Amino acid sequence: MNTIKLKFNLNKIKLKKVHINYFALVRYFYPITIIIIIIVLGFFMLFLYNNVYQTIAQAEALTDLRKHVSDEQLLKENFEEIIENIEQKKQPTDIDFNNLKNPFLDLSVTPVVEQ
Numbered sequence: 001m002n003t004i005k006l007k008f009n010l011n012k013i014k015l016k017k018v019h020i021n022y023f024a025l026v027r028y029f030y031p032i033t034i035i036i037i038i039i040v041l042g043f044f045m046l047f048l049y050n051n052v053y054q055t056i057a058q059a060e061a062l063t064d065l066r067k068h069v070s071d072e073q074l075l076k077e078n079f080e081e082i083i084e085n086i087e088q089k090k091q092p093t094d095i096d097f098n099n100l101k102n103p104f105l106d107l108s109v110t111p112v113v114e115q
Helices: 022-068 076-090
Strands: none
16 A cells, blocks of 8 residues: 655745734724624614513503403303304395396386477
């Protein structure tokens, strides 16, 4: 079995040194941090609005609606009868077109007398 041995000479590979100006980085670090903080606070406020404020507003609206609900008990039998009548009115009736009279036959015309 032949094994191939690769020989790397790391001395021949020269990497350029990157000069980083840390003062320039620090100059941009402060505004970037402020922007990130503002974005995070915006998402936090959105979260609070959706999950806390709207829930409280919905609970208050629910209690207000409960105050306006009638305290009288509905009679279930009467309620079901009314719903059944409404459903019957919604359903179309079947029309037998063979038994209908033709309104255009046997027209008796009365003459108009001019004066």
